[in-house]
Amino acid sequence: MDFNPPPGGDITILNYALTLEYLERKFYQDGLKNFSREAFVSAGFADPFYDNLKVIASDEETHVSFLASALAGQAVHEATYSFPYTDVKSFLGLSSVLEGVGVSAYLGAAQAIVDKGYLTAAGSILTVESRHSSYIRSVLKQVPFPKAFDTPLDFNQVFSLAAQFITGFAPGDPALPFKAFPPLTLQPSQYPYTAGSSPITFSGAYKKAIKAGLITEGQKVYAVLFSGLDTYYVETYQTRGNAGDLKIEKIPAGGNGQLPPTGQVYVVLSTADGDNKKVNDANTISGVGIVEVLPPRH
Numbered sequence: 001m002d003f004n005p006p007p008g009g010d011i012t013i014l015n016y017a018l019t020l021e022y023l024e025r026k027f028y029q030d031g032l033k034n035f036s037r038e039a040f041v042s043a044g045f046a047d048p049f050y051d052n053l054k055v056i057a058s059d060e061e062t063h064v065s066f067l068a069s070a071l072a073g074q075a076v077h078e079a080t081y082s083f084p085y086t087d088v089k090s091f092l093g094l095s096s097v098l099e100g101v102g103v104s105a106y107l108g109a110a111q112a113i114v115d116k117g118y119l120t121a122a123g124s125i126l127t128v129e130s131r132h133s134s135y136i137r138s139v140l141k142q143v144p145f146p147k148a149f150d151t152p153l154d155f156n157q158v159f160s161l162a163a164q165f166i167t168g169f170a171p172g173d174p175a176l177p178f179k180a181f182p183p184l185t186l187q188p189s190q191y192p193y194t195a196g197s198s199p200i201t202f203s204g205a206y207k208k209a210i211k212a213g214l215i216t217e218g219q220k221v222y223a224v225l226f227s228g229l230d231t232y233y234v235e236t237y238q239t240r241g242n243a244g245d246l247k248i249e250k251i252p253a254g255g256n257g258q259l260p261p262t263g264q265v266y267v268v269l270s271t272a273d274g275d276n277k278k279v280n281d282a283n284t285i286s287g288v289g290i291v292e293v294l295p296p297r298h
Contacts, residue, residue: 001154001226002281005112007177013109014118015076016155016176017125018067020105022078023162024098025064028057030083031091043088049139056132063125070121077170096140097290099133100264101153101161108152137263142292146263149228153266153288156181156281160288182212184269184286187245195260196253196296202236205269205286207244214285215271223248224270224279227261227293230254233274253296265293 006012037050068075085091106126113119134144153161159178169175187201200223209215223246225232236246246269254260268287272279 001108001152001231001279002156003108003111003152003154005114006155010113010115010118011071011074012177013113014067014071015074016109016159016178017106017122018064018071018075019079019176020102020158020162021060021063021067023081023165024102025057025060026078026081027083027095027098027165028053028060031085031095032057035088035091039088045088045092045139052135056135059128059132063128066121066125070118076173076176079166079170080168081165082167083165092136092140096133096136096142097264099129099136101158102129103133104151104153104266105158107150108154108158110152112155143263146295147228147259149230149259151226151228151264151266153226154281156284157266157268157288161290179281181268181281181284181288182208182214182286184267184289186267186289186291192294193251193265193291194294194297195251195262198251198293200248200251200267200291201239202246202269202286202289204244205236205246206238209269209285210244212285219271220273221246221285222270222273222279224268224272224274224284225252225261226266227263228259230258230261231274231279232258232261233272233279235273236269251291251293260296261293262295263293265291267291 040050083094085094106122110122113122138144155178160180163180185203187203215221221236223234223236232252234248234252236248239245239247251261267289268284270279270285271283
């Protein structure tokens, strides 16, 4: 993972944060416009949930105003977005994911911020995003605080997650110096993902990586999972048939000083094995995927 300051330093980091806040603001604006209080109640989310959701939306609006004001004439403008929810429940599922990514984005960026005033402001936003995440998770009957540590993600990892919702950037805005990795598709599972037992299949990942020239025939590829401050490396294998899928037999259970991966867990595919080389942006071949992982069964 690469947490070095990007070109442009703190101003670039603030615009990166502003881009994410624009995304969250638009997400809640659209959701509250598309679904009424009655729609949430009918879906099983009784009052005062709708009012609390409006507070979250207001927080995101305040974050946008604060960051845009701090950047003054250097602030990027709002991009255009598309969100793939179809009903109240899928909207809230995506809300949980976005709030979790927001926490990981601020946490990862913190070590690259030079100005201590900016760092304090970013930390103040981070803690609010974390409360949003815990609240939405609890409403969805997920563990609100699944691990003792939150998960930092680097700039390109977060940008890869955000890019799937961005349909265009504002004309005339300078491009942010980040790149999105090739997308990673996780084959849906009919069972909840559980640490220590559940497999994960990455649809077409091997075939796509070969075609893109990111790996050579027979080269080993590892699934790298991020949860809290722990990073787990699991060698993949190619499944039978012509689909070009890669698979791991089970999500790690932790151990050897690592806690189990739980909650919103991130995964990339990489040529790094964790021993001879650690994962970084240069050896990441696709990502970032997200899995909601339960603790190991005892």
